[in-house]
Amino acid sequence: MTSSLCAICREGFAPNESVVNANGVHWHQGCFVCVQCLQPFPDGLFFEHEGRKYCQEDYELLFAPICSGCGQYIIGRIFTHKNSKWHPKCFTCYICGDELNGGFVKYQGNPTCKPCAARARAAADSKYLCARCNHIIDTEHLTFKGEPYHPHHFDCFDCHRPLTHRAKELHSHLFCLPCYDTKEISVCAACKKPIEGRAVSAIDKKWHPEHFVCAHCEKPFAGERFYENKGMAYCEPHYKKLFGDPCFYCCQSTHNAAEVSQFGKTWCEEHFLCHGCDGILKSSSVKFLEVDLQPFCKKCYGKLPEEYKKRLKKLFDSVEKRKEKSSKKR
Amino acid sequence: MSFNKSIKKIIDEADGEVDLCDRAISDITEYISPLSRVSHLTRLTLSHNKLTNLPTTISEIKGLEALNLFNNHLESLPLSINDLQKLKHLNVAVNRLWELPRGFGACPMLQVLDITYNNLTELPNNFHYLNTLRALYLGDNDFKVVPQEVTRLKNLQILSLRDNHLTELPPAIGQMSKLTELLIQNNFLTTLPIELTQTDLANPKNVFRADGNPFQDELQRHIETGVAQTFQFLKSAEYAKILENTSPVDQSNATKDKTLKKSRKGQKK
Structure with missing residues (x-):
């Protein structure tokens, strides 16, 4: 060691002097400094340029490239593009x-x-990008689980024939139209989308339960009775408000054209039937009696068991009595 | 039973409705298959016949909306009635039914059910599933209490319980918010529940009939003057006192002599 000289001042070393040694080259402690600022290297970290050593600050100042992305010096890997230099992490997708x-x-x-x-x-080009192969879909696309695809990536779940863009999705599988048609899927009359879960059947149509609503107030019926008029369903209050009392038999509007009002109820003329024999009572030619506020023709009454006739007689009497009383009051 | 040609002819020529009223039919088993071929058969009338039972194959007449079995001799109904998915009107009044089949209550569209003048004492447990029911006629039966199943029918508008052996009405009747007709004549009622005033029966458009009950005197006086007055009275402090001091009629006394009831014939028990 005594034979070597300091790489900076070319002088020898005293026997007990501490020496900086790097790759077989030696320095006095005081000579191992940045050639620019003559200060020791912070943490011993230095950068070489043409055989001369610099501290990080001076090296960056004099020689380090500046990142076009963040404007900071770049130490380490450099990305070069179009005469600009970048940190790899700053070179990002536009x-x-x-x-x-x-x-x-x-x-x-x-x-x-x-x-x-x-x-x-x-x-x-207003074209879709296939979610499987990431290429532009030049022809019609197929939508599956909300993503566009080339139809040729899929086969029909049932018949395994290649699909076209007209394939239909059901229960997370894709089907060709002929196979789909065999599934008897109902389509909601309101939103026109297939009903996969529970369906409500009403007025000859199928509905998502949440889409079957009163045509006036748009509240779902949720199991409540509904009333129909001209293919539309209504809740009871709105039906009565708009169309009057519905027919007691068919629950539809009598359209006031030919209706019968009896016992506080309303019937379509053709639905005003004897409760016993279903005979039509519409004209006054057929005599009828009232039992539990329903009409019975005299013929039916005649065919009843004798004992029941007696009971009904009592009932009629009490109704008569009530009428008398109320007419007296008036 | 011989296959009646004139009946066959009626069925074969029918369209939509078949009327087999009063033709002395005692069994329709053989007619089911021709009936099921009638196009769009929605109404079948079998009133005033002598049917003692209904074949389970009745459910093959799939589109049936109204089935009228008024005044026959039926002692039971098949459970397959449940499979008549479009049935809206079922009339089994004036028969000899002792009970409805267990499980009855799955007709998804049943709106009007008439079981007047039979021998029912209770209803099957599933009965409350008939939530499309708007009219239920249980008059002239042998009910001693109003079945819970009835008060759970939230869409019911019409309820007849006349001519039974009821000694009280359940407070739950107040929850039947859509009731427009309540017929409770000729029972053994002495009081009415205060909850009854929660219904809309005092509305002059609606009907409340309660004659022929041994009501407590003060209550009876109000009932005679009208529903509105009755309901006012039910809410009064005076009535609350009366309720405390009145006990319902003893159940054991609360049976009428129905030995003459025609439907008692063919009694099994």
Whole structure:
């Protein structure tokens, strides 16, 4: 060691002097400093340029490239693109902002990741990008679970024939139209979408339960009775408000054209039937009696068991009595 | 039973409705298959016949909306009635039914059910599933209490319980908010529950009939003057006192002599 000289001042070393040794080259402690600021290297960290050593601050100031992304000096890996230098982490996709590790393409002169560029091009042409192969879909696309696909990536779940864009999705599978038609899927009359869960059948149509609502107030019936008029369903209060009392038999509007009002109820003329024999009572030619506020023709009354007739007689009497009383009051 | 040609002819020529009223039919088993071929058969009338039972195959007449079995000799109904998915009107009044089949209550569209003048004392447990029911006629039966199943029918508008052996009405009747007709004549009621005033029966458009009950005197006086007055009275402090001091009629006394009831014939028990 005594034979070597300091690399800076070319003088020898005293026997007990501490020596800086790097790769067989030696320095006096006081000579191992930045050639620019003559200060020791903070934490012993130095940078070499043409055989001369610099502290980080001076090295960056004099020689380090500046990142075009963040404006900071770049130490370590440098990314160069179009005469600009970048930190790898600052060289990002122009569209999505992700690091461009996996290579890039230029989209309108800007570095862009491949998926973004393809999507942007597809959007510019108003075309979809296949969610499986990431290529533009030039023909009609197939929508599956909300994403666009090339139809040729899929086969029919049932018959395994290749699908076209007209394939239908049901219970997370895709079907060709002929196979789909065998499934008897109901379509909601309100939203026109297939009903996969519970369906409500009403007025000759199928509905999502939450879409079967009163045509006036749009509240779902949720199991409550509904009343129909001209193919529309209404809740009871709104039906009565709009169309008057519905027919007691068919629950539909009598349209006031030919209706019978008896016992506080309303019937379509053709539905005003004897409760016993279903005979039509409409004209006054057929005599009828009232039992439990329902009409019975005299013929039916005649055919009843004698004992029941007696009971009914009592009932009629009490109704008569009540009428008398109320007429007296008036 | 011989296959009646004139009946066959009626069925074969029918469209939509078949009327087989008063034709002395005692069994319709053989007619079911021709009936099931009638196009759009929605109404079948079998009133005033001599049917003692209904074949389970009745459910093959799939589109049936109204089935009228008024005044026959039926002692039971098949459970397959449940399979008549479009049935809206079922009339089994004036028969000899002792009970409804266990499990009865799955007709998804049943709106009007008439079981007047039979021998029912209770209803099957599933009965309250008939939530499309708007009219239920249980008059002239042998109910001693109003079945819970009835007060759970929230869409019921019409309820007849006349001519039974009821000694009290359940407070739950107040929850039947859509009631427009309540017929409770000729029972053994001495009081009415205060909860009854929660219904809309005092509305002059609606009907409340309660004659022929041994009501407590003061209550009876109010009932005679009208429903509105009755309901006012039910809410009064005076009535609360009366309720404390009145006990219902003893159940054992609360049976009428129904030995003459025609439907008692063919009694199994």
